[in-house]
Amino acid sequence: MxxxxxxASRMMAAGIGLSLCWFVLEACDCEETKEERFxxxxxxxxxxxxALMTYVGxxxxxxSSDPAGNFNPSQWDCSNPxxxxxxGSQAPSYSSSTPSGPGGYARVHRNASAxxxxxxxxxxxxxxxxxxxxQIPPLATPPPCDSSxxxxxxxxxxxxxVTRVSTCPxxxxxxxxxxxxxxxIAITPDGSLALVTSFDNAVNFIDLSMNKVVxxxxxxxxxxxxxxxxxxxxxxxxxxxxxxxxxxxxVINIANRTVTNTIPTIVQYPQGLTLTPDxxxxxxxxxxxxxxxxxxxxxxxxxxxxxxxxTTDVAxxxxxxxxxxxxxxxxxxxxxxxxxxxxQILNTYTVGNTPTDISMSYGDQFLVVNNSVDGTxxxxxxxxxxxxxxxxxxxxxxxxxVH
Amino acid sequence: xxxxxxxxxxxxxxRIVFFCLPIGSAFxxxxxxxxxxxxxxxxxxxxxxGGGVAQGSIFSVFGANLGPTTGVSVTAFPLGxxxxxxxxxxxxxxxxxxxxxxxxxxxxxxxIMPSNAPLGMASIQVSYNSRKSNFAPVRIVNSSFGIxxxxxxxxxxxxxxxxxxxxxxxxxxxxxxxxxGQAATLWxxxxxxIQGADNxxxxxxxxxxxxxxxxxxxxxxxxxYSGRAPCCSGSDQVVFTVPANAPTGCWVPVYVRTxxxxxxxxxxxxxxxSTSTCTTDVLPSVTxxxxxxxTIGEALTMRASxxxxxxxxxxxxAIADYHVSFAFEPPVVPFPFNPAVAFPPSGSCTxxxxxxxxxxxxxxxxxxxxxxxxxxxxxxxxTGPNGSKTLTASFTGAASGxxxxxxxxxxxxxxxxxxxGSYTVQGFGGLNVGAFTTNYTIPTLLTWNNRPNVIDRTxxxxxxxxxxxxxxxxxxxxxxxxxxxxSSAVFACIAPAGALSFTIPPDILTNxxxxxxxxxxxxxxxxxxxxxxxxxxxxxxxxxxVGLTSFYSMQGKTVVLQ
Numbered sequence: 001m002x003x004x005x006x007x008a009s010r011m012m013a014a015g016i017g018l019s020l021c022w023f024v025l026e027a028c029d030c031e032e033t034k035e036e037r038f039x040x041x042x043x044x045x046x047x048x049x050x051a052l053m054t055y056v057g058x059x060x061x062x063x064s065s066d067p068a069g070n071f072n073p074s075q076w077d078c079s080n081p082x083x084x085x086x087x088g089s090q091a092p093s094y095s096s097s098t099p100s101g102p103g104g105y106a107r108v109h110r111n112a113s114a115x116x117x118x119x120x121x122x123x124x125x126x127x128x129x130x131x132x133x134x135q136i137p138p139l140a141t142p143p144p145c146d147s148s149x150x151x152x153x154x155x156x157x158x159x160x161x162v163t164r165v166s167t168c169p170x171x172x173x174x175x176x177x178x179x180x181x182x183x184x185i186a187i188t189p190d191g192s193l194a195l196v197t198s199f200d201n202a203v204n205f206i207d208l209s210m211n212k213v214v215x216x217x218x219x220x221x222x223x224x225x226x227x228x229x230x231x232x233x234x235x236x237x238x239x240x241x242x243x244x245x246x247x248x249x250x251v252i253n254i255a256n257r258t259v260t261n262t263i264p265t266i267v268q269y270p271q272g273l274t275l276t277p278d279x280x281x282x283x284x285x286x287x288x289x290x291x292x293x294x295x296x297x298x299x300x301x302x303x304x305x306x307x308x309x310x311t312t313d314v315a316x317x318x319x320x321x322x323x324x325x326x327x328x329x330x331x332x333x334x335x336x337x338x339x340x341x342x343x344q345i346l347n348t349y350t351v352g353n354t355p356t357d358i359s360m361s362y363g364d365q366f367l368v369v370n371n372s373v374d375g376t377x378x379x380x381x382x383x384x385x386x387x388x389x390x391x392x393x394x395x396x397x398x399x400x401x402v403h
Numbered sequence: 404x405x406x407x408x409x410x411x412x413x414x415x416x417x418r419i420v421f422f423c424l425p426i427g428s429a430f431x432x433x434x435x436x437x438x439x440x441x442x443x444x445x446x447x448x449x450x451x452x453g454g455g456v457a458q459g460s461i462f463s464v465f466g467a468n469l470g471p472t473t474g475v476s477v478t479a480f481p482l483g484x485x486x487x488x489x490x491x492x493x494x495x496x497x498x499x500x501x502x503x504x505x506x507x508x509x510x511x512x513x514x515i516m517p518s519n520a521p522l523g524m525a526s527i528q529v530s531y532n533s534r535k536s537n538f539a540p541v542r543i544v545n546s547s548f549g550i551x552x553x554x555x556x557x558x559x560x561x562x563x564x565x566x567x568x569x570x571x572x573x574x575x576x577x578x579x580x581x582x583x584g585q586a587a588t589l590w591x592x593x594x595x596x597i598q599g600a601d602n603x604x605x606x607x608x609x610x611x612x613x614x615x616x617x618x619x620x621x622x623x624x625x626x627x628y629s630g631r632a633p634c635c636s637g638s639d640q641v642v643f644t645v646p647a648n649a650p651t652g653c654w655v656p657v658y659v660r661t662x663x664x665x666x667x668x669x670x671x672x673x674x675x676x677s678t679s680t681c682t683t684d685v686l687p688s689v690t691x692x693x694x695x696x697x698t699i700g701e702a703l704t705m706r707a708s709x710x711x712x713x714x715x716x717x718x719x720x721a722i723a724d725y726h727v728s729f730a731f732e733p734p735v736v737p738f739p740f741n742p743a744v745a746f747p748p749s750g751s752c753t754x755x756x757x758x759x760x761x762x763x764x765x766x767x768x769x770x771x772x773x774x775x776x777x778x779x780x781x782x783x784x785x786t787g788p789n790g791s792k793t794l795t796a797s798f799t800g801a802a803s804g805x806x807x808x809x810x811x812x813x814x815x816x817x818x819x820x821x822x823x824g825s826y827t828v829q830g831f832g833g834l835n836v837g838a839f840t841t842n843y844t845i846p847t848l849l850t851w852n853n854r855p856n857v858i859d860r861t862x863x864x865x866x867x868x869x870x871x872x873x874x875x876x877x878x879x880x881x882x883x884x885x886x887x888x889x890s891s892a893v894f895a896c897i898a899p900a901g902a903l904s905f906t907i908p909p910d911i912l913t914n915x916x917x918x919x920x921x922x923x924x925x926x927x928x929x930x931x932x933x934x935x936x937x938x939x940x941x942x943x944x945x946x947x948x949v950g951l952t953s954f955y956s957m958q959g960k961t962v963v964l965q
Contacts, residue, residue, distance in 0.1 A: 148716065189920065232887060277887035277924070278450075280540055281437070296538045299494070299526050303537035304434065318924070319760055319889035320437075341436040342467070362923060364763075 050078050062288065145169055152400045153194055153206075155182035162196055162204075164211060167400075174211050178204040183226050188234040188254065195237050195254070197225035203239055205257060215257050223250060223262075227273035229282065230254070231297070238275070238282055238297075244268030249284065251300065263300045267291050274314040276340065285311035287328060294343070304343050308336050315358040315367060316340070324367055324380075326355035335369060335380060351378035352389045359399040370396040431468040433529045433536035438758065438889060439465035440527055440541045443513050444592050445549030445668035446557040448758045450890025452914050453666055455544035459518040459601060460593035461637040462502075464491070465511050466536065469529050474508030482515075482602035482636060488532045493517070493543070495525040502527075503602050505637070515637040516543065518596030546595040546613055548639070548659045548667040556768040558755050559740035561657055561670025562590040566642075576738050577653045577694050580673040580681045585645050586627060587672070589617065594639045594661060597631060605631035610639070616660045617643040619672070620650040620751040621908065645674060650748035653681040653690055654740065658754070658910070666914045669754040671745065685746040685876055685897060686934075688949045694739050697948035700730030700836055702783055702794075702828045704806075704845070704938075705955040706821050709930075710854065713961035714922040717812065724806035724821040726785065726794045730777035730836050730947065742767045749876075752896035752911050761891040762882055762926050776802075777946065780833025787845070788824035821954070823847045828952055830944060837945030843952045844937040846872035851931045854960045858929075860912040866931065867904040874936020879905055880957075883915030883964055884926040890916060918963045930959040 051062045052071040145168035152165045155178070162176045162185065179198035187194045187208070196204040203225050205215040219225055219239075227240035227249075237252040247268050251261040265284055270293070272285035281303065284293040292306040292314070309329040316323055323338040333355040337347040352371025355378070359368050367380040371389070377396055378389040438449060443461040447454045456462045470489040477486060484490055484501040491502035491514050498521050506513040512529065522545065526538035551562040553574065564572040565579060566586035573579040581587055595613040597606060608630050615629035628642035641659060649655065654671035661667075673681040683690040692699040705725045712718040733739070747753040759765030782802070783794040796802040807818035823845050832838035849871030858864055866879055877898040884891045892915050898905040918925045933956045942950025 276437075279887070296526070296540070298524060298540045299538040301538050318886040320887060321759075321889055341438065343434070 049073070153185050153187070154398065155185050155196055157181055157183060160198075162194070162206065176206055176211055176213065178206070178213055179216055184228045186228045186230045186237070188230055189232060190234055193254070195228055195230065195252075197228050197239055199224050199226065199242070201225070203228075203237070203252065205254075217252065217257055217259070219250065219259065222246060223248075225250075227271050227284070229273040229275045231275060232277070232279040236297075238273050240265075240270040240273050240284060242269050242271055244289070249273065249282070249295075261300055263295065265293050266302065266305050267293050272311070272313045274316070276316055276320040277318060278320055281340070283314045283323060283325075285314060285325065287312050292325060306338065306343060306345075308338075308345075312356045313358045315360040317360060317364045318362070319364075322346070324358055324360070326351075326358045326369060328354050328356075332374075333371065335367065335378075349378075349380050349387050351380070351387060352376035356397065357399045359401065361401065368399055370399060372397060432534050433466060433468045433531045435464055435466040435469070435527065435529060435536050435539040437539070440539055442547060442549035442593055442668075444551040444557065444590075445756075446758075447547075447549065447668055447756050448888065448890035449540075449542060450885040450888025450916055451756050451892055452916065453547055453668070453756075454890065455542040455547045456516050457544055457547040457593035458516055458520050458522070458596035459637060460516050460547070460549070461505065461513055462516055462541070463511060463513050464527060464529065464539070466529070468509055468531060468534075469512050469536070470504075470507035470509055470531055472509050474506060474511070476506045477504070480603050480636075481600075484602075490530045492528045492530070493520050493525050493541075494528060494538065495521040495523065503636070515601050518598075518601050544665075546593065546661040546665050548591050548593040548615075548661050548665065550589060550591040550657070550659060550667055550670045552668075552670050553738040554740060554769060557668050558742065558767065559671060559745070559769060560654075560738040561672060563657065563670070563672045564588040564590075575672045577673045577681050578679055578737075580675045580678055581645050582676065582678070583645050583647045583649055583651070583674060587643060587645055589641045589643065589657065589659070590632065591639050591641065591659065591667065592637055593667075594629060594631075594641075601636050603636070604633065605636050607631065607633045614662050615641060616663075617641055617657065618660065618910070619643075619646055619657050619674070620652075620655045620748055622646040622649045624649070645672075649674060650751055651675045651681070652683045652746075652748035653694065654683070654745040654747060654753075656747050656751055656753040660910060664913070666754075666910050668756065671740065671747075671753070683746055684749050684900075686744075686951075689744055689951070690746070692949040693733050693741065693744055694735075696733050696735035698730065698732045698777065698835075698946060699949040700777065700779065700942060700944065700947045701728065701951045701953065702830070702841070702942065703727045703953050703955065704785070704821055704826075705957065706819075706848070707957040707959065709928065709957075709959040709961070711961050712856070713918075713927070713963055719814065720811040721808070721815075722810070722819060723808040724819055725803060726806055727803040728779065728783055728794060729772075729802060730779050731772055731774050732777060734774055741769050741772075743770050747895065747897055749897045749899045752879075752894055752907065754892065754894045754911055754914060756914075757891045757893075759889055759891055760884060760886065760926070761893055762884060762928070765891065767893075777835035778833035779836040780831045780838075783831075784829045785826060786829070787820070787826040788822055789820050792820060794828075821845055828942075830942070832944075835946045837947075839942050839944035839950070841940050841942050841950075841952050843940040843954070844872075844935075845954045846875075846935050846937050848956050848958070849875070849877075849931075849933055851958050855929060855962050857963045857965055858912065860915060860917070860964055861909055862912075863906045863909055864912060865904055865906040866929075868931060869903060871933060872935055872937045874900075874939070876900070876934040876936070877902065877905070878932040878934070879907060879929065880932050881907070881911075881915070881929040881962075882926060885916035885919065886924045886926065887919070888916075892916065912964070915964050917965060922963065925964075927962050927964050928959050929962050930957045932957050 050073045149168035154163045160180045164173045179202035181199040183197045185196045194206040201219050203217040204213050207214045223241045225239045226242035229238045239250050241248045247265045248262050250259050253260050267286040267289050269286050269288040270284045274283045282295040290309045294303045296303050312326045314325050323340050325336045327334045332353045335349040351369045352374050354373035355369045356372045357370040365383050369378040372395045375393050376389050376391050380387050441463050443463040471487040475487040482503045486504035487507045489507040493500045500517045500520050503515040520543050527541050528538050529536040553560040563575040565575050565581045594610050610630040617624040624643040624646050632638040632640040651674045653673050655674045656669045658669045659667040675681045708722040710720050785792050807820040809817035827842050830839045849868045852867045879896040882893050894911045935954050938954035940952045
């Protein structure tokens with residue numbers, strides 16, 4: 001666990017904005033490597049050619065070989081793109097067309113219905129961005145733990161469970177069994193419900209007051225749930241169908257627990273789904289293909305596709321006017337800044353190798369990026385226009401803010 | 404019947420500069436930018452309660468490749484559903500209606516939302532030369548009025564004609580001033596739908612089924628007419644009498660309320676006994692300089708104290724001292740307006756909205772100076788009870804800086820500088836402004852007696868205070884920001900001289916966006932801003948027609964808007 005205390009302040013014509021006391025919880029279990037815990041690989045047909053794949057962070061990634069060196073492309077038949085077929089008699093124990101690997105993290109939301117009559121209910125330890133505030137140095141030591149710190153939910157892909165972890169102190173509180181091969185998780189705005197995608201054709205509904213699955217939505221064999229986003233009003237969930245061809249995202253009515261729509265995507269193997277803060281647009285990334293799809297959620301129609309390759313995650317500023325997209329198309333990787341109004345690329349930051357997750361701090365000053373392959377975390381200071389990349393070891397995966 | 408090119412050139416003027424992009428070929432796919440559908444007069448952001456588009460109103464769409472490179476306007480009735488190759492569809496479920504374009508260009512479309520358009524959330528799609536754009540969301544409402552503004556920004560001087568005679572109706576300005584009791588005609592769009600077609604000359608007469616009220620300086624004005632302008636589909640006229648008891652000033656706020664609840668954008672009009680000049684009761688010398696283009700310089704100091712109790716683990720107070728110095732020679736323009744200096748009259752309130760985050764540097768249109776600052780020489784020296792400080796410019800773009808601060812809970816020990824006492828500010832002279840020495844006093848600050856916590860926006864809110872010094876001017880300034888929709892609103896009310904309380908009317912509060920369930924997605928802060936009377940002293944320096952020192956205190960508190 002790594003705490004980073006950050007500070008944001010800025011002077012504009014209107015005054016100074018300040019962010020204080022943000023803790024970046026880097027969600028990395030540094031005592032084990034992912035290869036030791038998550039040995040999963042699979043074969044997929046990409047462009048009618050067999051590819052060996054594994055999960056790096058939340059991102060499915062093509063690799064040249066497995067640790068044992070057993071993968072041989074010539075032994076695989078991709079005449080049926082959706083069903084790679086092993087041709088050899090000595091088939092290794094790959095699971096065909098199914099990924100494995102750790103999933104993302106999601107923070108359990110606080111009680112979001114609090115009002116100003118109960119200030120203590122506003123739990124984020126954060127001075128809000130306001131004008132005319134002085135610059136404040138970081139605290140020498142973080143505040144002590146108390147019961148108001150949030151929990152973090154973590155899907156364990158290979159164990160078919162979701163763990164609920166307290167963040168201060170850092171400890172597993174409970175484990176919740178879910179459908180096999182869980183991948184990503186999201187929590188409704190009121191903090192009552194968590195949805196978990198399982199690659200094995202299911203979306204799990206977890207009641208967070210009981211810490212148990214209360215419903216499992218079977219999506220059918222053609223849908224392999226992966227990415228997940230919940231609308232700001234908590235009524236709708238969007239789940240990406242990690243496959244190609246037939247790539248799509250499904251729309252789920254959370255209250256009715258039903259699939260209401262299936263929308264084809266341009267990008268193949270859609271993985272990451274991120275909604276703009278107002279929920280009006282759904283941005284879809286893919287680590288295996290070209291482009292980022294942007295959909296209008298009112299009509300579920302595509303607005304545009306961005307020419308950014310091998311993308312894994314998107315973060316928005318609080319206003320939703322800027323998108324920050326992690327791209328693995330180069331080594332090291334990049335974060336591409338896009339104007340969400342015009343969809344023009346504004347800037348590119350170089351980060352570590354294989355960026356997989358990105359998250360924005362409150363106050364819009366810091367972006368945190370996990371770089372899975374080289375075991376680093378990059379922090380982009382948007383005010384100073386600087387990037388600092390630090391080694392944390394292992395393969396950091398998932399980001400949750402504790403504030 | 405011909406459309407008024409005047410109106411449509413006005414409504415084009417403001418935003419094109421913000422959205423101007425290199426335009427691709429005529430065959431490129433049209434693109435509607437995000438959050439780029441507005442009432443064509445108010446430009447109120449969608450996240451503000453008044454941010455819907457009314458049936459039968461003119462709305463603006465911004466994007467790329469939406470129409471011909473050179474804009475085209477309609478010229479005669481009947482209007483069509485296509486203009487220059489551009490069509491606009493309004494879609495809601497299985498319902499599709501065609502909007503009526505009145506102006507089309509590559510970057511902007513102005514069109515009439517059909518009176519039979521479906522209410523609620525709908526989607527707009529533009530086609531240009533048979534290529535279709537993305538869908539963009541729009542909230543269609545029955546009535547949401549916007550008043551056209553002379554600067555084309557949705558704020559500042561309104562398109563309001565002083566009625567002198569049938570053939571003499573000049574547009575109100577600081578040099579064409581209305582008198583109390585005079586009739587005036589206000590232009591806008593969004594009163595509501597009409598019966599019948601929108602593409603022909605509109606019906607003349609008061610628009611039925613919509614209650615229209617006009618407020619001038621907060622005073623209800625008698626209505627003489629409220630309905631479509633005979634010339635122009637989608638355009639409304641409201642003829643009213645400037646109330647006898649409306650306050651006078653150069654920028655008296657004017658707004659329209661429909662059906663008792665829907666509040667328009669606020670524009671201003673000049674009211675006074677003279678037909679050609681106006682004065683304000685707050686800092687009249689500053690106003691005069693701003694209007695007449697004389698040189699002005701100010702050396703301001705400020706203490707801002709903000710109590711944070713929303714979205715934090717524990718309440719905390721942050722205090723900071725600042726200085727700002729500037730000198731300008733404002734240009735003489737037909738419609739002078741800067742929201743930073745265009746004060747409403749005492750006893751009244753004004754209201755602005757903006758797309759963006761005003762508390763994080765997104766400033767209102769017209770707030771940034773348009774002229775090169777006058778050179779005042781090396782930084783000023785300020786001497787007071789806590790010693791001397793050089794007023795260096797710490798931040799780019801303004802001679803402003805931080806003098807000290809304090810944050811409670813031992814987060815930041817006090818380095819405050821602007822404590823009460825006697826001060827001397829000294830300028831050493833530059834190319835344009837000569838040397839000077841001015842003494843002034845920072846008084847003991849007033850006490851805000853009833854800092855609000857949870858505010859019911861439908862009810863009037865009375866704030867009270869005690870103390871301060873004689874001649875102080877109290878302003879209540881409140882911000883309401885909805886971050887996910889990048890929508891900001893700010894109001895400013897000026898308390899009458901000597902008042903110890905002020906009641907903010909519901910029309911101001913209801914147009915602020917409600918605080919989100921997750922309070923970190925909102926920024927809602929009310930400030931009590933005091934311009935101390937004893938700090939106002941003249942700076943006598945060569946090169947300045949008007950020179951002032953002044954000290955402002957801002958006492959703020961985070962609030963929850965329900």
